[in-house]
Amino acid sequence: MTGAQAAPPLTKTLKFIGAHGRALVIGVPMWWLIVFFLIPFAVVAKISFSEAVIARPPYTSLIEWTGEGAMLLKLNFSNYAYLIEDSLYILAYWSSIKVAFFSTVATLIVAYPMAYYIARAPERRRNVLLMLIILPFWTSFLLRVYAWIGILKGNGIVNNILLSLGITSEPIVMLQTNFAVYVGIVYTYLPFMILPLFTNLVKLDNDLLEASSDLGARPMATFFKITLPLSIPGMIAGSMLVFIPVIGEFVIPALLGGPDTLMIGKVLWSEFFSNRDWPVASAVAIVMLVLLVIPIMLLRNAQAASAEGSS
Amino acid sequence: MKKLLSMTALLALAISPVLAAEKVLHVYNWSDYIAEDTIEKFTAETGIEVTYDVYDSNEVLEAKMLAGSSGYDVVTPSADFMNRQIAAGVYVKLDKSKLPNLKNMDAGLMKQAAVFDPDNAHAVVYMWGTTGIGYNTKAIAERLGDSAPTDSWDLVFDPAIAAKLADCGISFLDAPTELLAAAMNYVGLDPRSTKKADLEKGAELLTAVRPHIRYFHSSQYISDLANGDICVSVGWSGDIFQARDRAGEADKGVEVSYVIPKEGATQWFDMLAIPVDSKNKDAAHAYINFMMDAQITANNTNYVWYANANRASMPMVEEEIKEDPGIFPPLDVQAKLWSAQVYNKRTDRVMTRLWTKIQTGK
Numbered sequence: 023m024t025g026a027q028a029a030p031p032l033t034k035t036l037k038f039i040g041a042h043g044r045a046l047v048i049g050v051p052m053w054w055l056i057v058f059f060l061i062p063f064a065v066v067a068k069i070s071f072s073e074a075v076i077a078r079p080p081y082t083s084l085i086e087w088t089g090e091g092a093m094l095l096k097l098n099f100s101n102y103a104y105l106i107e108d109s110l111y112i113l114a115y116w117s118s119i120k121v122a123f124f125s126t127v128a129t130l131i132v133a134y135p136m137a138y139y140i141a142r143a144p145e146r147r148r149n150v151l152l153m154l155i156i157l158p159f160w161t162s163f164l165l166r167v168y169a170w171i172g173i174l175k176g177n178g179i180v181n182n183i184l185l186s187l188g189i190t191s192e193p194i195v196m197l198q199t200n201f202a203v204y205v206g207i208v209y210t211y212l213p214f215m216i217l218p219l220f221t222n223l224v225k226l227d228n229d230l231l232e233a234s235s236d237l238g239a240r241p242m243a244t245f246f247k248i249t250l251p252l253s254i255p256g257m258i259a260g261s262m263l264v265f266i267p268v269i270g271e272f273v274i275p276a277l278l279g280g281p282d283t284l285m286i287g288k289v290l291w292s293e294f295f296s297n298r299d300w301p302v303a304s305a306v307a308i309v310m311l312v313l314l315v316i317p318i319m320l321l322r323n324a325q326a327a328s329a330e331g332s333s
Numbered sequence: 334m335k336k337l338l339s340m341t342a343l344l345a346l347a348i349s350p351v352l353a354a355e356k357v358l359h360v361y362n363w364s365d366y367i368a369e370d371t372i373e374k375f376t377a378e379t380g381i382e383v384t385y386d387v388y389d390s391n392e393v394l395e396a397k398m399l400a401g402s403s404g405y406d407v408v409t410p411s412a413d414f415m416n417r418q419i420a421a422g423v424y425v426k427l428d429k430s431k432l433p434n435l436k437n438m439d440a441g442l443m444k445q446a447a448v449f450d451p452d453n454a455h456a457v458v459y460m461w462g463t464t465g466i467g468y469n470t471k472a473i474a475e476r477l478g479d480s481a482p483t484d485s486w487d488l489v490f491d492p493a494i495a496a497k498l499a500d501c502g503i504s505f506l507d508a509p510t511e512l513l514a515a516a517m518n519y520v521g522l523d524p525r526s527t528k529k530a531d532l533e534k535g536a537e538l539l540t541a542v543r544p545h546i547r548y549f550h551s552s553q554y555i556s557d558l559a560n561g562d563i564c565v566s567v568g569w570s571g572d573i574f575q576a577r578d579r580a581g582e583a584d585k586g587v588e589v590s591y592v593i594p595k596e597g598a599t600q601w602f603d604m605l606a607i608p609v610d611s612k613n614k615d616a617a618h619a620y621i622n623f624m625m626d627a628q629i630t631a632n633n634t635n636y637v638w639y640a641n642a643n644r645a646s647m648p649m650v651e652e653e654i655k656e657d658p659g660i661f662p663p664l665d666v667q668a669k670l671w672s673a674q675v676y677n678k679r680t681d682r683v684m685t686r687l688w689t690k691i692q693t694g695k
Contacts (some may be wrong), residue, residue: 074678076421080399110686113695160610176562177500192500199546281549289689295392296685298399298678327591 063311070098070304074297081300101305110173111289111306118286121200121275122268125207126261129215132208133260137219137304138249141226152220154228155213172204174278198280208272213261222256223249243245258325266314286310355380358616361397361405363603364389364552365461365575368629368636375623378392381616389552390507398423398608406611407620412602413673423453424606429453430455430617434625437645446478446602446642448672456604457621458642460571460634463670464511464599465659467554467573470588472501472564483654486519486594489567492541499545502563507549509688510673512539512567518597518671525674536687543691544608555579561587569601570659591659597669604644644678 039046072081086094091153105111158166173179174196181193196202226249234244272287279285286306293303360372364387372383386405388394391414397403398418418424428444429435437458445679446458465490472486473481482488491504491548505609516535518524523531547563554566559579560596566573570591577589592637604626607617623629630641631649640660647655654660674683689695 030693076417077419077679078399078401078423110689110695177560195547253604281543281546282694284689284693284695292685292689295390295396296688298392298395299682307390 034082042045066304069300070101070265070302070308072301073098074299074301080298080301098301101270101301102309104302105305105309108136111286111309114284114286114289115310117284118269118314121203122265123206125204125211125268128204129208129211130261133201133212133215133219134257136215137223140216140220141223141278148224155216159213163210164273167210167274170202170206170209170278171197174205197278200279200283202277202278202282203258206278207268207271210274213319218263219253219256222253223260226252227275229273250312255325258321262318262321266318269314270310338359356616357384357408358611358613358620359386359405360458360620361385361386361388361394361403361408363409365555365572365635365640366409366603368632371624371629371633374629375620378623379619381619382481383620389489395445402610403608405608406613406617407485409457409603410606411673412446412456412604413675415456415604416449416675419450419455419648423608424456424540425609425611425614427456427621428618430474431615432625433552434623436628437625437630437643439644440644442602442642445672446604449602449675450604456606457625459603459605459624460637460641461600461602462570463593463659463662464506464508464515464567464569464640465573465591465593467566467568467576467589468592469501469557469558469561469564470590471586472561473498475502482591483590484595486515486596488594489565490516490519490542493547495542495545498565499547502547502557502565503542503545504547504554504557504563504566504568505539505549506554506567506569507551509684510582510676511601513684513687514599520562524597524599524671527674527676527680529680532680532683532687536691537689540694543694546676550694558589559583559587561585570652571637571639574657574660578638593659593662593666593670595669597671598668599673600670601673 068084069081072084073271074080075082082096082098084096088094117296136155140148140155143151171178176193176195176197178197180196181190184190185193230248230252231244234248235241239247270287271285272291275283275285275288276291290303290306291309293299293306297303343363359380360383362385367389372385372386375381387503388437390601394408394410395414395418397405398408400423415424435457442461443453443457446456450456457597466483466486468483469487470483471619473483477494481605482491482494487499489505495503513532513535514524516538517526517531520534520538522534526532552572554563554568555572555576556564556579557563558568558576559575560583561580570593577591580589581589605621607614607621611617624633625643627643627645628649630643630646633639634641634646634654635649635651638654638660641650
């Protein structure tokens with residue numbers, strides 16, 4: 023009896039999902055992007071055109087109502103002009119891009135052999151190895167960066183080992199340098215490079231490698247002529263996952279870097295917190311986004327064009 | 334599209350959190366700034382549960398206050414920052430009928446704080462202190478001998494001396510207003526000046542010693558000084574006393590001292606205030622009143638080594654603290670202290686820009 027009663031609502035639900043499935047599938051990510059990307063972006067863009075005042079919130083409203091019911095829209099472009107007037111911002115963007123570039127290259131160099139080894143490993147061991155890559159994510163990111171303070175500091179692990187072995191007589195200053203920032207970034211972002219590389223390398227057709235060696239190519243030649251070119255999409259995907267967040271990175275340079283580590287994240291922080299100038303801070307953020315989006319779009323177009331050309 | 338909207342609305346309804354009415358007091362205070370059992374005692378006495386969060390910079394607190402809806406009921410801004418926040422309409426006027434313990438407060442110190450908040454209408458003094466120099470006595474003696482100018486800003490502002498200490502590490506607070514004021518005072522200018530030219534002269538001095546500074550940070554130096562990872566810090570008095578305490582506990586031969594340099598130092602006040610959007614204003618008043626209790630204040634001072642402005646608590650404050658010239662400075666030293674200046678937006682920008690330039694050279 024109960025089963026017969028329960029059936030109609032269930033089939034109804036299934037029918038509903040069947041009829042609206044498409045909307046569901048497209049709707050969720052679309053609304054996700056609207057709510058968590060487009061709306062915040064619009065809010066930041068709005069603030070970037072206002073003026074800073076001592077009030078709560080600390081910026082002016084763009085829209086004013088006149089007595090006659092007319093609406094006045096005031097856009098203030100001086101915040102953007104300010105970013106060009108003072109060379110600090112351009113220098114900070116440039117040095118962020120530099121740091122992001124070099125740490126992406128370093129991450130790629132470290133990640134490639136690891137991903138290659140995992141992809142070539144027997145399937146059972148592969149899962150264990152992948153697990154080991156993902157495992158550190160179970161600890162808070164902040165804690166993992168803090169751990170590096172203990173490793174790199176003056177009387178930290180590395181220096182104590184070097185001193186006790188007599189390799190150095192004075193502790194080496196590693197913390198609060200750019201070196202520590204690179205170490206922290208490469209360590210933190212390594213999995214983001216390994217995983218896309220792995221998914222690419224694991225799909226590599228063994229027949230191609232066999233054919234290459236049948237035709238007399240040595241393993242090295244096979245690697246550089248077959249494996250490496252075929253893994254370029256994995257390298258691009260991994261590099262994007264590293265490069266883009268590193269540009270705006272704040273926590274790692276703040277904890278491991280020295281005072282002269284100039285990155286746009288820190289500039290944004292001091293505009294927002296020390297100057298209480300939310301409009302200029304927002305303009306810095308918008309410019310950063312534009313700087314990031316343009317090269318990514320160009321890269322995408324290039325990729326799409328090459329895909330079309332080859333097919 | 335319409336279908337899509339209705340679907341989303343359903344989804345949104347399903348995941349919206351249940352908003353429960355809560356009766357918890359949210360306190361936002363500086364890190365390491367209260368005795369360990371104070372909150373426990375407050376809950377035992379009033380039955381009010383407390384969620385206690387900490388910060389280490391006025392700037393972070395201010396950003397939260399200006400954004401609004403921070404969720405905090407009691408916060409502890411420094412008086413100079415609070416002055417601007419009051420202008421922005423961030424704090425409520427205190428209902429003094431709910432604060433009977435106000436009678437315990439030292440009239441002279443409250444009057445000094447009233448420079449930033451006329452009639453003490455919005456806040457009461459929690460603690461006060463100075464921005465001076467903490468140093469590792471042994472490391473300094475090893476490098477500079479007996480002639481070390483440990484009673485003077487020379488220790489960190491004279492490039493020749495700072496150079497000798499660079500290897501064991503010098504740290505500055507990441508607080509531009511306080512460092513620039515001390516630097517201006519050192520080169521013979523008014524530490525409270527807001528003139529661009531004066532600020533630039535202060536920045537020049539800081540730039541000259543910059544190569545010898547390990548880092549700029551406002552809380553990390555406590556443990557670093559205690560562990561011997563750095564040996565000189567420009568820092569807040571009580572923080573350095575805590576470093577001294579921790580060094581004593583660790584017992585690894587590190588000995589930390591604090592000095593108010595003879596040239597003078599910034600004197601600051603940290604205030605208890607209630608944000609306008611607090612949902613528990615009664616409980617917040619109860620908390621502030623509790624913090625002015627003579628015994629509770631004495632416990633806090635005995636624990637954090639910061640001077641309070643509570644006259645009634647003084648008999649219960651430990652002798653060692655009461656007589657320490659770094660905590661309760663004698664009159665001749667007090668005369669050399671200056672209070673923090675409130676800067677307008679223009680000066681703020683000049684200052685932050687100079688600060689970035691000092692740190693990064695750009």
